[in-house]
Amino acid sequence: MQDSPNTPVHPKRPARRRVAGAFVTWCSDHLARYVFLAVAFSATASLLLIALFILKEGVPFIVKIGFKDFLFASEWDPSAGKFGIYPMIIASLWVTLGAMLIGAPLGVAGAIFLTQFVPRSVMRIIKPMIELLAGIPSVLYGFMGVMVLAPFIRNHLGGPGLSLLAGSIILGIMVLPTVISISVDTINAVPRTYLEGALALGATRWQSVHMVILKAARSGIIASIILAMGRAVGETMAVIMVVGNAVKIPHSALDSVRTLTANIALEMGYATGLHRQALFATGVVLFVVVMILNSLAMAAMKRKTGS
Amino acid sequence: MRIPPKITQAMAVILLGAATLFTVIVLVLIIAFVLKRGVPEISWEFLSTKPKEMGKAGGILPTVIGTVLLPLLAILIALPMGVGTAVYLSEYTRENRITKIIRFGTDCLAGIPSIIFGLFGYIFFVTMLGMGWSMLSGGLTLAIMILPTIIRTSEEAIRAVPQAYREVSCSLAATNWETVYKVVLPNALPGIMTGVMLGIGRSIGETAAVIFTAGSSLMMPNSLNDSVRTMSVHFYLLAREGISNEKAYATAAVLVFAVLFVNLTAYWMMNRFIAKRSR
Numbered sequence: 001m002q003d004s005p006n007t008p009v010h011p012k013r014p015a016r017r018r019v020a021g022a023f024v025t026w027c028s029d030h031l032a033r034y035v036f037l038a039v040a041f042s043a044t045a046s047l048l049l050i051a052l053f054i055l056k057e058g059v060p061f062i063v064k065i066g067f068k069d070f071l072f073a074s075e076w077d078p079s080a081g082k083f084g085i086y087p088m089i090i091a092s093l094w095v096t097l098g099a100m101l102i103g104a105p106l107g108v109a110g111a112i113f114l115t116q117f118v119p120r121s122v123m124r125i126i127k128p129m130i131e132l133l134a135g136i137p138s139v140l141y142g143f144m145g146v147m148v149l150a151p152f153i154r155n156h157l158g159g160p161g162l163s164l165l166a167g168s169i170i171l172g173i174m175v176l177p178t179v180i181s182i183s184v185d186t187i188n189a190v191p192r193t194y195l196e197g198a199l200a201l202g203a204t205r206w207q208s209v210h211m212v213i214l215k216a217a218r219s220g221i222i223a224s225i226i227l228a229m230g231r232a233v234g235e236t237m238a239v240i241m242v243v244g245n246a247v248k249i250p251h252s253a254l255d256s257v258r259t260l261t262a263n264i265a266l267e268m269g270y271a272t273g274l275h276r277q278a279l280f281a282t283g284v285v286l287f288v289v290v291m292i293l294n295s296l297a298m299a300a301m302k303r304k305t306g307s
Numbered sequence: 308m309r310i311p312p313k314i315t316q317a318m319a320v321i322l323l324g325a326a327t328l329f330t331v332i333v334l335v336l337i338i339a340f341v342l343k344r345g346v347p348e349i350s351w352e353f354l355s356t357k358p359k360e361m362g363k364a365g366g367i368l369p370t371v372i373g374t375v376l377l378p379l380l381a382i383l384i385a386l387p388m389g390v391g392t393a394v395y396l397s398e399y400t401r402e403n404r405i406t407k408i409i410r411f412g413t414d415c416l417a418g419i420p421s422i423i424f425g426l427f428g429y430i431f432f433v434t435m436l437g438m439g440w441s442m443l444s445g446g447l448t449l450a451i452m453i454l455p456t457i458i459r460t461s462e463e464a465i466r467a468v469p470q471a472y473r474e475v476s477c478s479l480a481a482t483n484w485e486t487v488y489k490v491v492l493p494n495a496l497p498g499i500m501t502g503v504m505l506g507i508g509r510s511i512g513e514t515a516a517v518i519f520t521a522g523s524s525l526m527m528p529n530s531l532n533d534s535v536r537t538m539s540v541h542f543y544l545l546a547r548e549g550i551s552n553e554k555a556y557a558t559a560a561v562l563v564f565a566v567l568f569v570n571l572t573a574y575w576m577m578n579r580f581i582a583k584r585s586r
């Protein structure tokens with residue numbers, strides 16, 4: 001695409017200045033390429049830096065305390081030197097699973113309904129609306145949990161109100177925009193001929209949806225659910241506000257629990273020395289779990305685009 | 308017994324419709340509840356005076372300023388990096404191993420929970436680089452957090468610029484770089500601005516990453532080295548420590564307006580961009 005050297009670009013300029021100008025242009029063009037290449041690694045470099053520092057602070061602690069005494073011991077008492085995060089792992093697991101039990105069916109159902117059973121014009125209003133709500137700060141959801149949901153649970157189901165159940169419900173609502181938005185995109189990406197083929201064979205709309213469209217969009221929908229799981233595991237402020245934060249293994253959904261994220265955020269403000277390292281080690285566990293979930297989601301997405 | 312297809316169809320529509328309606332109602336109710344409780348508490352005085360007794364009385368002026376400055380700082384840092392990455396991915400290379408690494412890094416970064424960003428910002432910017440709890444630490448941490456959003460929206464915007472524009476530019480003897488900054492970027496600008504607004508929206512709503520890096524000082528910030536408190540952090544502390552529910556609702560309402568305004572602007576820009584492109 002470059003001009004040939006014989007073409008006078010600015011015929012009135014003296015030859016020497018023309019050469020100098022061309023040289024500057026050539027330099028800036030090549031410089032730009034390398035600057036862009038360097039900048040392009042900023043996100044990857046940040047990721048590595050984050051991984052490096054979290055691991056650097058956390059891993060020596062895990063090695064020192066012992067893998068088993070950190071992950072599978074159930075006593076957390078930093079002042080007594082006891083750093084077992086087993087109850088929090090269990091709590092994070094249950095809260096996330098509960099959130100998925102609520103968020104995934106509602107979200108996928110919403111995505112199917114919006115893409116298949118309402119006019120396009122209605123979807124064009126509702127989908128952005130749901131995505132706008134994804135921007136609502138997470139602390140607000142937590143506050144709603146405290147003001148509305150927890151008293152409701154306390155009065156009607158018993159227990160302290162601030163509980164695993166409350167956390168699951170709030171997180172389930174919070175992940176809805178993620179599930180809906182990504183599922184809608186994947187369902188919309190299914191070729192229209194699939195639907196037409198099924199309808200032509202005499203299937204009802206629902207039969208074509210669940211036998212043909214959902215099969216074709218399966219990977220993307222799974223990816224949306226895994227991504228939502230990552231969100232739920234990592235959510236902090238809303239969870240702190242509604243789960244009660246007692247360090248114990250929950251026996252029912254109405255028990256107060258503390259998640260991994262809550263443990264970090266609650267104690268980071270005053271922790272020092274070994275205690276602070278323990279919180280970074282908790283961060284390492286969280287980091288690893290989230291990276292695994294993200295990789296799974298990416299693999300599912302890739303399968304979608306690959307087929 | 309087999310249920311007739313017509314009945315399963317009707318059942319499916321009813322169930323799916325109910326689920327959708329439930330979702331929309333819950334999400335709308337949350338906003339409505341906050342606004343109903345909070346809006347009556349908002350006054351000019353609330354927005355323009357300093358808080359007293361840790362926020363129990365008075366206004367929220369320093370946190371409004373923090374909420375404006377911190378996301379702006381984050382954008383100033385993230386925008387060049389994000390747009391640079393997007394330009395490299397779309398203008399300077401084909402899909403190869405390097406782009407795969409870049410995309411993988413970006414996607415992973417997008418999925419990292421904000422508390423991890425908080426931990427990292429605390430250990431790296433606040434402690435190791437000695438920036439302390441400051442606007443600078445908070446801005447840098449938020450910048451990394453919103454980088455994936457900026458990269459994605461910018462790349463989409465740049466790819467949406469018609470190939471013909473580039474060809475014309477190159478045929479006029481412009482170099483690759485001249486094409487980028489004179490033709491591609493100006494045309495992609497509305498799309499890039501969408502990413503900017505989304506990034507600002509996310510920064511405004513963020514709490515976990517901010518509280519450990521920018522701190523929670525209620526003083527007016529005088530320089531980049533001062534600690535600031537954003538509205539989200541202020542709201543969190545008011546609600547969590549039970550300082551004042553009225554002030555918490557009022558702060559929440561202001562927060563909702565801010566986030567909705569920013570995100571609506573982003574949508575408006577995106578739609579205008581798409582409309583312009585498809586013409």
